[in-house]
Amino acid sequence: MSTTEPDALLGPADIRELAAALGVRPTKQRGQNFVIDANTVRRIVRTADVRPDDVVVEVGPGLGSLTLALLEAADRVVAVEIDDVLAGALPATVTARMPERADRFTLVHSDAMQVRELPGPPPTALVANLPYNVAVPVLLTMLDRFPTIERTLVMVQAEVADRLAARPGNKVYGVPSVKANWYTDVKRAGSIGRKVFWPAPNVDSGLVSLVRRAEPVATTATKAEVFAVVDAAFAQRRKTLRAALSGWAGSAPAAEAALVAAGISPQARGEALTVEEFAAIAENKPAGDEPAGDKPAENRPAENQPAGDLPAADEPAGSAE
Secondary structure (H helix, E strand, O other): OOOOOHHHOOOHHHHHHHHHHHOOOOOOOOOOOEEOOHHHHHHHHHHOOOOOOOEEEEEOOOOOHHHHHHHHHOOEEEEEEOOHHHHHHHHHHHHHHOHHHHHHEEEEEOOHHHOOOOOOOOOOEEEEEOOHHHHHHHHHHHHHHOOOOOEEEEEEEHHHHHHHHOOOOOOOOOHHHHHHHHHEEEEEEEEEOHHHEEOOOOOOEEEEEEEEOOOOOOOOOOHHHHHHHHHHHHHOOOOOHHHHOHHHHOOHHHHHHHHHHOOOOOOOOHHHOOHHHHHHHHHOOOOOOOOOOOOOHHHOHHHOOOOOOOOOOOOOOOOOO
């Protein structure tokens, strides 16, 4: 682990000075709310359990607040940034403020949703401050494409954090909850106040910890087959599974047969089921056409919550930082 001076991290004045020099004005379109508090980014790194041998991937590093804190603790950091100006400036910021660690940093100038490989050793951890509007699809895509990621800690809008970490039976349990559980064990890991961001968002933020499952979900169904059931169940979440899965199965009686075969009441609703139970339903899909949406996760936006299932926020939670 590197020993760095306390002022190696970025403070409020540093962030504003950097932004002014680059002509950067945080935009709602990209959910940009930059973290300006060094104590907060160090807390995130501690909560993420970043270790000296970790290769950390960070999505949306922004001006580099969290990046520098990660470089203090990890073996190396790979940052994925979509913004042209921010991507161009970050390597110089790292070199100027933490020169002894600069060779441990790599910048990938790309949309995280399009990244299919990363330079250097395989990543072991994902730590990111994700914008609300893309948090769920980015998170699930990274977990899917980079199975070497063992530990993840993301900062997202508090409502999104609640949904990701929700358990069956909770009223906010839904598509993100089930799909996150396909890959990981998920839990809330704290809250973040609004004052540590610039500009301050109008919503609270939360930390979510996701630890890769020691063993995959035990099922003969593929991920795409299971996710097709999940999408169908929550697309009409107020309906019983017999009704909600009728399109997926081909008819309501066929859906009932699949549910009974899986040991699940046809009168149950999706919010009551674990990922294992969704997998059992997928295993018992009636013979016929391929399941709707049976495509690789990276080619479809189904990882996001269905329209109308997540209330719009006043403003994106802190992001691209």
